[in-house]
Amino acid sequence: MSEEIVKIKGSKSGLQLSFADGATFDDVRQDIEDKLVSGTGFFLRGTLVLLPSDAFTEEERGKLQKLFHEHGLICRTMKPAEQQTPSEKVREESKQHQEAVKKAKAEKDKVQEMVVVNRTLRGGQEIRTESSVMVCGNVNPGAQIIAGGSIDIRGTCRGMVHAGAFGDSTAFIIADHLMPTQIRISNLIARSPDEMEKTERAERASIKEGRIVIEPIER
Amino acid sequence: MSEIYVITSGKGGVGKTTTTANLGVGLAMRGKKVVLVDTDTGLRNLDLLLGLENRIMYDLIDVTEGRVPYKKALVRHKKYDSLFLLPTSQVKDKMAVNPEQLITLCNELRKEFDYILIDCPAGIEQGFKTAIAAADTALVVTMPEISAVRDADKIIGELGRADKENIKLIVNRIRPQMVENGDMLDMEDIDDILSLECIGQVPDDIKVVTSTNKGEPCITMDDSQAGTAYRNIVGRMCGEDIPFMTFEKEGFWTRLKHVFRK
Numbered sequence: 224m225s226e227e228i229v230k231i232k233g234s235k236s237g238l239q240l241s242f243a244d245g246a247t248f249d250d251v252r253q254d255i256e257d258k259l260v261s262g263t264g265f266f267l268r269g270t271l272v273l274l275p276s277d278a279f280t281e282e283e284r285g286k287l288q289k290l291f292h293e294h295g296l297i298c299r300t301m302k303p304a305e306q307q308t309p310s311e312k313v314r315e316e317s318k319q320h321q322e323a324v325k326k327a328k329a330e331k332d333k334v335q336e337m338v339v340v341n342r343t344l345r346g347g348q349e350i351r352t353e354s355s356v357m358v359c360g361n362v363n364p365g366a367q368i369i370a371g372g373s374i375d376i377r378g379t380c381r382g383m384v385h386a387g388a389f390g391d392s393t394a395f396i397i398a399d400h401l402m403p404t405q406i407r408i409s410n411l412i413a414r415s416p417d418e419m420e421k422t423e424r425a426e427r428a429s430i431k432e433g434r435i436v437i438e439p440i441e442r
Numbered sequence: 443m444s445e446i447y448v449i450t451s452g453k454g455g456v457g458k459t460t461t462t463a464n465l466g467v468g469l470a471m472r473g474k475k476v477v478l479v480d481t482d483t484g485l486r487n488l489d490l491l492l493g494l495e496n497r498i499m500y501d502l503i504d505v506t507e508g509r510v511p512y513k514k515a516l517v518r519h520k521k522y523d524s525l526f527l528l529p530t531s532q533v534k535d536k537m538a539v540n541p542e543q544l545i546t547l548c549n550e551l552r553k554e555f556d557y558i559l560i561d562c563p564a565g566i567e568q569g570f571k572t573a574i575a576a577a578d579t580a581l582v583v584t585m586p587e588i589s590a591v592r593d594a595d596k597i598i599g600e601l602g603r604a605d606k607e608n609i610k611l612i613v614n615r616i617r618p619q620m621v622e623n624g625d626m627l628d629m630e631d632i633d634d635i636l637s638l639e640c641i642g643q644v645p646d647d648i649k650v651v652t653s654t655n656k657g658e659p660c661i662t663m664d665d666s667q668a669g670t671a672y673r674n675i676v677g678r679m680c681g682e683d684i685p686f687m688t689f690e691k692e693g694f695w696t697r698l699k700h701v702f703r704k
Contacts, residue, residue, distance in 0.1 A: 346592055346593075347600075
């Protein structure tokens, strides 16, 4: 085969898929399934896969999304702006508005995926999830939170917190008193200073210019 | 209505057994019918603190394995008629009793006694799980020291996992002078992390050591600060509202007193 049906291209945010012109939905699905089953190094669990938004109908994209989910991958439709080839971009223009509305809705659904913990996390306890986490209580030393999304702690954070654990470097961590043993965001690690003082204001940790930055916020 | 308490801590050496002995004697002094169950199989100490070692005939394992009825294994305290000890075995290990057996036993004891205090072994393994199984209330003993507080935190988590909602805190071996100087965690620091209702603050007291060696808990001594603190805990367990005592610090006058004593 001179041209592959499904082309995979790595990008900053995840894997971008593009499909050969004239490939039918069934061809594409079969090809993706083969790739997933054969366990190619591309499709690691938790990887973000982006589908071109102009390919197939929404329903068919839904099917593909489900297929990826079954194999532990996160699948989203690409935002039109992220699309690579200019020709695609032009084609996109007409549909753009329509798509944007749908996207906003999808994005909203995504935001609502959140684990709420309504107690204090004590030493030795662990929360591990692909979504975001909100804790109404403290996170004590020795406790761990590992979240795919962001972490919001309505209390004092003294444990180990890892936001964006599956590669999302836009994830952040907020706490009323942020004094963790370690902060990890995506693939960066920061540890607390050896002499830790209790902070008076809520703080937010996020990645800025390739480092973890902590800044006070209003809450 | 009888109540079952488990006295636990996670870390060793913070004073679980001392607390059990003192609270037991304290409740008996108020005329309550009390049984102390030692579950620290293989490392039993509770009998020593009560000075009852030489009176032990049968132990917890004999009872749970059905060799004798529990009444035969109970040891009555020599001074307080309503205080009994159910000692454990020194030769077996923690695997010898399982949670179901202890629950069955405690349900029987419930009919006879007002208070059942279970002395828990250190650690979070089998022995701990057995000891907490039957309890209505857990008393977590800790010390103003980061490792003891960290372990208490873990224990509170484990108690939560075992659906024990009723948990209270006793902070033992406080050295007021060190707290004053900022060399020791104060109650605020501890409360910050554990956020648990505290029913006792017991100062470090050399009389605890001498009373342990004599087999007579310090709660019986009127001149012991730790004894007073334990008496207050007993009062709170009986539903009284007692304010926390302020500790006698090594101020100018006390230092002066020491000088004159010499």
